Amino acid sequence: MGRSPHPNNPPNLQDIWQFMLTFKAIRQTQFGGPEVLVLEELPIPQLAAEDVLIRVHAASINHFDVISRRGDFPGVPLPRIPGMDCSGYVEQYNGKRTDLSVGQPVVVLGTTLGNGGSGGYATHVCIDQEEVFPVPSGMDLTIATCLGMTYLTAWYALKQRSPLQVGQILLIPGVGGGVGSAALQLAQALGIRVIATTSSAAKRQQALALGAEACFNYREQDVVQAVREWTQGRGVDAVLDAVGGDSIQQGLNCLRKGGQLLSIGIVRGDRFTVDAIAFLSNEQHLLGVNVGQLTPGDRYQIFLQLVDLIQSGKLTVTIEHTFPLEKAAVAHALIESQEQFGKVVLLPHG
Known part of the structure; x- marks a missing residue:
């Protein structure tokens, strides 16, 4: 050998x-x-x-x-x-x-x-x-x-599929996973404010150390209430959800009027229900994001931009x-x- x-x-x-x-x-x-x-x-x-x-x-x-x-x-x-x-x-x-x-x-x-x-x-x-x-x-x-998949997905969602602007607020449920932690770090590099949810005190501290402005333990807190209080009743501008299942409706409940939820994963389940009256009344947007539809060449162009961010010290x-x-x-x-x-x-x- x-x-x-x-x-x-x-x-x-x-x-x-x-x-x-x-x-x-x-x-x-x-x-x-x-x-x-x-x-x-x-x-x-x-x-x-x-x-x-x-x-x-x-x-x-x-x-x-x-x-x-x-x-x-x-x-x-x-x-x-x-x-x-x-x-x-x-x-x-x-x-x-x-x-x-x-x-x-x-x-x-x-x-x-x-x-x-x-x-x-x-x-x-x-x-x-x-x-x-x-x-x-x-x-x-x-x-x-x-x-590969996680950082490419985070980039594609935040840069090419979301209207988020510098200074707007993004909620990332389950921030400890690969794509959640990637999205947190990438959002920081893009000037997007982040709040998050996670399952433990240790992961909450890690999220805060990486730049999340707030992180709520979904096992101990009412996430919707916590997000609404933190945003003074307004709600967040966007949600990046890699969890799926009942996390989708919870994310919509955290959105402001006209906000957008980007669904990028199905860790908790591939079926969900939506409160249609609230969804329509608040003119919210629900978008599925699939990096798998990108060609290998498209992926490589995103990869090179991510490498630039890493080598310039803007992304870890x-x-x-x-x-x-x-x-x-x-x-x-x-x-x-x-x-x-x-x-x-x-x-x-x-």
């Missing part, structure tokens, strides 16, 4: 395993709890003419991975290798793109990784060149991985915990416990 390279340096070309026949991956053959995530050794697939073989440096875990693992998202094929975000180094590429070469650090920003195609919970990924992009010089690969990515690949089930259990604040990442090579 050769020597393992430094975690953030390209592998020595002599160590590239393009002639190795197998790789390790987390494979799921049935729906269920974290225990269905099993480490297996699998054959490396034959590369098509436009495929890229990537030695995975990091794979970040998203709530979609958890929901789809349980069988709560329709159309997920089995068996599969989960993981919608990953970064690493090009190990083999025979295509014609001049911006891709062996040993180069790259990030996958596609539509098939872990969502119909083989995912990032693996030592290696074979994927179409259209979903692979160079990581700018000086950018940490673990951080780059975290800019919060990573709660990293795990080796074989601890994927433990990582999923941590996310389901709702005890983490920020991203959880797998490091397949330690």
Whole structure:
């Protein structure tokens, strides 16, 4: 197998395993709890003419991975290798793109990784060149991985789908999750004021430390009453909801007249009811936001803008915990416990 390279340096070309026949991956053959995530050794697939073989440096875990693992998202094929975000180094590429070469650090920003195609919970990924992009010089690969689904979703919602202006107030329910913490930090960088809800005193303190002006414990407080009192009865300008279920109506109850709720996730459930009279009377807006409809090229343009914010010191990515690949089930259990604040990442090579 050769020597393992430094975690953030390209592998020595002599160590590239393009002639190795197998790789390790987390494979799921049935729906269920974290225990269905099993480490297996699998054959490396034959590369098509436009495929890229990537030695995975990091794979970040998203709530979609958890929901789809349980069988709560329709159309997920089995068996599969989960993981919608990953970064690493090009190990083999025979295509014609001049911006891709062996040993180069790259990030996958596609539509098939872990969502119909083989995912990032693996030592290696074979994927179409259209979903692979160079990581700018000086950018940490673990951080780059975290800019996938969560930060892309937060950017797309706040910059391209929301009319929020500098100084307006955004409510983020469940701020401790990956996309919630990403939205909090991105909103700060964009000059948007943030209040939030969370489930514990510890996460409340973390949210306040990251710039939230107020954070309410939804297990101990009446969130609608707390938000209304904090805004002196007016309500917030927008809600960014990654929770779903009954959180949608609660968010609408926190909105001002003419405010907008952006629904970006279904952690708590994919069905909700709305008080139609209040919704119509207050002329509120309810918008579904799906970053999945963006092309890989569109995603890369957002990724580059996020990198600029990070490298200029305006945006910091919060990573709660990293795990080796074989601890994927433990990582999923941590996310389901709702005890983490920020991203959880797998490091397949330690």
